[in-house]
Every structure is written in structure tokens, then in C-alpha cells.
Amino acid sequence: MPSEPIMSSDDRWQTAIDSFLTYQEVARQLSPHTLSNYRRDLEKFADYCRHRAIVDHHHAHNSDVRQWIALLHRNGLSGTSLSRSLSSLRSFYKYSNKQGGDHNPAIGIKAPRGEKRLPKTLDIDSMQQFLSIDGDDWLTVRDRAILELFYSSGLRLSELVDMDTEDFDLQNGLIIVTGKGRKTRTLPVGSHAIAALKNWFSVRSDAHPINNAAFVSAKGTRLGQRGIQQRLKKYSLQQGLGQKIHPHMLRHSFASHMLESSGDLRAVQELLGHANITTTQVYTHLDFQHLAKVYDTAHPRAVRKKPKESAP
Incomplete structure (x- = not known):
């Protein structure tokens, strides 16, 4: 004991x-x-x-x-x-x-390496299925704007929750995001997200907001992280994807799809707000997995031929 x-x-x-x-x-x-x-x-x-x-x-x-x-x-x-x-x-x-001294017993110690897990992502078709939610009621209009913004700009959950109405410049397709360490970055917004956001802001006042939060609950208060997570879980089931979708999976999917299309790791780093590019490099592994599948399918010397059936 x-x-x-x-x-x-x-x-x-x-x-x-x-x-x-x-x-x-x-x-x-x-x-x-x-x-x-x-x-x-x-x-x-x-x-x-x-x-x-x-x-x-x-x-x-x-x-x-x-x-x-x-x-x-x-x-x-x-x-x-x-x-x-x-x-x-x-x-x-x-x-x-800082108060005086140089004692730091944690210097020089490295943690044992664990198994490196690749982030889970949705492919483009599954993402399209997830984002295609039906309905024109107030709640669905808000949720559609949230989902589109997550995938359009690769936001962290905390970043989306903290956004205020003045952080949006939809006319120019830009948003200002406050990330880790209170650092701000300006990000582009895609056309689908812009349309969904304009639709949302046109009905947002129906909730009688008591603050300038971009996304509010039916009570008019800032929508919290837990509330958004629950809404994503709902749509995971509703859209028949067979897996639980969480906000970071949308961020991972954004990064993976951007890297797959552009190959520009530095640009993806800036968009995600990573201080160190080594954090972004995990997505190169995902991109390689995709390229490997394309290679196996397309290259004449890589395609596996089906074994011939033996004569009876």
C-alpha cells in the first residue's frame, strides 16, 4: 500500500x-x-x-x-x-x-513512443452525403451553416464556438479565426459555406440572441461545444454513414482533401493554424495512402491480375 x-x-x-x-x-x-x-x-x-x-x-x-x-x-x-x-x-x-534559478528536472527526458494513429477522415463522397441535410427550419439552417463552415475552413471546435458575427466578411468570402494562444488568422470560405452562412444570418435574429455569438441556441445564448458535438452525432445517424462523426474529423477531412488536391503542405499548415509544420505532416501519410491506392489500381505493372480458373 x-x-x-x-x-x-x-x-x-x-x-x-x-x-x-x-x-x-x-x-x-x-x-x-x-x-x-x-x-x-x-x-x-x-x-x-x-x-x-x-x-x-x-x-x-x-x-x-x-x-x-x-x-x-x-x-x-x-x-x-x-x-x-x-x-x-x-x-x-x-x-x-523566472523568479530566479535554472532547475528543470524535465529537461532531456523523452516520452516512450507510442503507436502513431492516423486521424480518421471521410472521403469526398461520404462528406457530400454528410453535408446534404434536408430541411428549412431554423435549427437545420443553423446546423447546415455549422457543418459547411467546419469543412470549408478546417476549424477547430473551440474556434467555431468562439466566433462572433463581426468575424465574418461574407461579401469577400473571409473569416477571422482566433486559434490556440489567442493567435488570429484570416481564412477563405467556400461558396457552399457562404450560401449556408448567409441563410443562417438571415434567420439568426429569430432566436433573440443576448450576445453577438455567431452560433446561438434556441435560448439565444452562445452554442457550446457539447451542443455542437451532439448535433453532429445526430446527423451521423440521420445521414446513414455508419460511424460517429465528430468536429475534428471534419477538420481532418478538410486537411486531407486540401493536401490531396494541392500538394501544398505549407498552405495547409497556414490554413489549419499549426505553429509547427511537423504537426501538419501527419496528413502526408493520409495522402500517400490515397496515392498508393491510385497506383495499385492504375499502374500496368502494379495491377494484380485475377488468377485464371483451372479447366474442369
């Missing part, structure tokens, strides 16, 4: 973590989702250290971090989550060192 963590009214771990999170929220204006991940990762490490009688973050060593990561790995945490945990620790100690 593990011993109980050593805690006191003067909990230096929690004080340091709270100070770090306050800075990230106020100075860097990070999203609630990112702050929640930071808190979860740091408090897990703090609990681990308390069990080992390490009551101050200055006293944690490189070996403590390595053993913690190894424990999480044995407990089944994915390579992606382990990398995020290490990133949280490095950021935490980097902030701490």
Missing part, C-alpha cells in the same frame, strides 16, 4: 502550481481546456512527489521525473499524453525559473 502524500497547510507544491496557472490564464490568456490539462498533469506529479516526501518542487530531480513517467507508461498512458505531461512540467519549471 502506498503511503499517504505528505501535505500541510503550507503546501508549497499547490502554491507554485496555482501561481503558474494564474500567469498562464492572465498573461498568456490560454484556453480553459489547456489550463485544465496543465493543472491535471502538474497535480499528478505533485501527488507523486508528496508520496516520496518531496514537499517542494525545487527538490524534485531528473530521476523523479523519469520514474514518474515510467510509472504512467506502465499504467497504460499513451505516448501523446506522456509527452504532454512532460511539456507541462517543462513549462511549469520554466516559469518558476
Whole structure:
């Protein structure tokens, strides 16, 4: 049985973590989702250290971090989550060192590599089927605009939720999106999405909105992430696709189809708002899968001939 963590009214771990999170929220204006991940990762490490009688973050060593990561790995945490945990620790100690010092026990430690999963996407025909929702009622008009915008511009769910009416310039086919780190980017909007959005904005006032949110609920309040996820699940069943469609799948499909058609990885990176092109490169694997199928089907030396039937 593990011993109980050593805690006191003067909990230096929690004080340091709270100070770090306050800075990230106020100075860097990070999203609630990112702050929640930071808190979860740091408090897990703090609990681990308390069990080992390490009551101050200055006293944690490189070996403590390595053993913690190894424990999480044995407990089944994915390579992606382990990398995020290490990133949280490095950021935490980097902030701490601003107060003086150079102690960062997470430096130089890499998470075990996990199996790299390719993002799930819809092919163009399935996407066409998904977007072809029928109806002219207020709710369907709104949802059609949401779906078209997701696929037209490759938005993250949080980006679409946070959009306001003034972020749209439909006359010129442009939108302003606020992404991670509160960075803004201007994106083009396709003709189908423009038509759906114009239709939506013409009836949006029927909900008597109490704010300037681009997409609102029937009560007039900003439509939240959970509400959008539920609507996509509904249309997944309604359109007979046989799988659950989530907002990020539309973003993945946008990126894959854009890369497949253009081959311009840098442009796709800019459209998606990726700070690092290595994040975008995952879509080159998807594109290669498509090209490999085309090659196998079309190349004279690649086409597999059907075996001849033997004579009776």
C-alpha cells in the first residue's frame, strides 16, 4: 500500500502550481481546456512527489521525473499524453525559473513512443452525403451553416464556438479565426459555406440572441461545444454513414482533401493554424495512402491480375 502524500497547510507544491496557472490564464490568456490539462498533469506529479516526501518542487530531480513517467507508461498512458505531461512540467519549471534559478528536472527526458494513429477522415463522397441535410427550419439552417463552415475552413471546435458575427466578411468570402494562444488568422470560405452562412444570418435574429455569438441556441445564448458535438452525432445517424462523426474529423477531412488536391503542405499548415509544420505532416501519410491506392489500381505493372480458373 502506498503511503499517504505528505501535505500541510503550507503546501508549497499547490502554491507554485496555482501561481503558474494564474500567469498562464492572465498573461498568456490560454484556453480553459489547456489550463485544465496543465493543472491535471502538474497535480499528478505533485501527488507523486508528496508520496516520496518531496514537499517542494525545487527538490524534485531528473530521476523523479523519469520514474514518474515510467510509472504512467506502465499504467497504460499513451505516448501523446506522456509527452504532454512532460511539456507541462517543462513549462511549469520554466516559469518558476523566472523568479530566479535554472532547475528543470524535465529537461532531456523523452516520452516512450507510442503507436502513431492516423486521424480518421471521410472521403469526398461520404462528406457530400454528410453535408446534404434536408430541411428549412431554423435549427437545420443553423446546423447546415455549422457543418459547411467546419469543412470549408478546417476549424477547430473551440474556434467555431468562439466566433462572433463581426468575424465574418461574407461579401469577400473571409473569416477571422482566433486559434490556440489567442493567435488570429484570416481564412477563405467556400461558396457552399457562404450560401449556408448567409441563410443562417438571415434567420439568426429569430432566436433573440443576448450576445453577438455567431452560433446561438434556441435560448439565444452562445452554442457550446457539447451542443455542437451532439448535433453532429445526430446527423451521423440521420445521414446513414455508419460511424460517429465528430468536429475534428471534419477538420481532418478538410486537411486531407486540401493536401490531396494541392500538394501544398505549407498552405495547409497556414490554413489549419499549426505553429509547427511537423504537426501538419501527419496528413502526408493520409495522402500517400490515397496515392498508393491510385497506383495499385492504375499502374500496368502494379495491377494484380485475377488468377485464371483451372479447366474442369
